[in-house]
Amino acid sequence: MKRLTALVIALVAGGLPLAHAQQAADWQAGDWQVKFGLHVVDPKSGNGSLADGALKTDVGSGLSPTITAEYRVTPTFGIELLAALPFSHDVKLNGTKALSAKQLPPTLSAQWHFPTDSAFDPFVGIGINYTRFFSVDEKGPLAGTRVTLGDSWGPALHAGFDYMFNERWSLTADVRWVSISTDVKVDGTKVGTVDIDPLVYGLAVGYRF
Template sequence: MTRKLLLPLLLAAGLAALPAAHAADDAWVLRFGAHVVDPKSDNGRLAGLKTSIDSDVKPSISLEYLITPNWGVDVLGALPFKHEVKLAGQKAATTKQLPPTLGVNYHFLPDAKVSPFVGVGLNYTRFFDSKGRGLLDGARVKIDDSWGAAAHAGLDVQLAPKWIFTADVRWIDIESDVRVNGARVGKAKVDPWVYGLSFGYRF
């Protein structure tokens, strides 16, 4: 079974395993903030050259549905992130990406002022507006979209009965084939850590 089929099935199984919902516990949390997508330091090789991808920060939004006080399902979105790609230390391309992520979270202390949580999920990253620069100036660059697993952890801090402050971190599995002028030149291994701060409103 391919990874593209396995990951959605695993997430579906996790959702099905959640406890039954209780109407009195249902709640939504809408969060606004900013996240940094920080690719790992070794991003593989393209055309035989060591590849590096820089970080970017953008405003973000997430919506979490609390099935029970402990269990929640959330989706993360953001404005497009822009990254510079270097080959052997030289600028070679730029690209933009959107990485919506769906996950299941477990909140350890939902009634406490400070509540840690962990989660797992599924990420889809769409790359677009990829352009050759520097070494590849004028070349047609295409980066394939990616499906991958995601892990999530963070802290909710209650500021008021309806307001919370959240600090969180995610690890996302992002690996994509790269093509230059139609020819595959390798796989970019992005696998970023994603750090975020946000304010949330519970309703």
């Protein structure tokens, strides 16, 4: 993850002077852009506790391919939907691996693109996320129990940039903050809430049509 973060920073720093060497894409209302990428869901440090504070919870990071589709309502305003293949996460209780689970985090965002008259297209966005957890595999201290993780709804913030190689193709580096919390039940009894609230960051290749 540190290597990917360094790569994103390097692309941002390197893209600024190069952007002016390329011709700006002439975005129009009605344009679409589809992006295929690879992203990391990196939960915040410390994700709460279960069983009245007795079990400290830590959620590990997950990596998965992603796809986004954005429709430009105007040349500078778009609506974007993020989808992905399932992300897998390990969960530790008091430092011991206790379960693994998969999740899907579709996110719908409204995005503002800053006009630059160059190939460099920075943007910010705000939206709503729905996360569904499934394929829970209990291990260690939870082996032999049935754990369920509740669905989550929450706000999401987005920022990044597109670097347009030409009128059609682009490279994107971006980061999101997503509010994700899930209620945890063991054998049908709620034992607490896990607050994940991750940063989601990565790279993608885009095609405009």
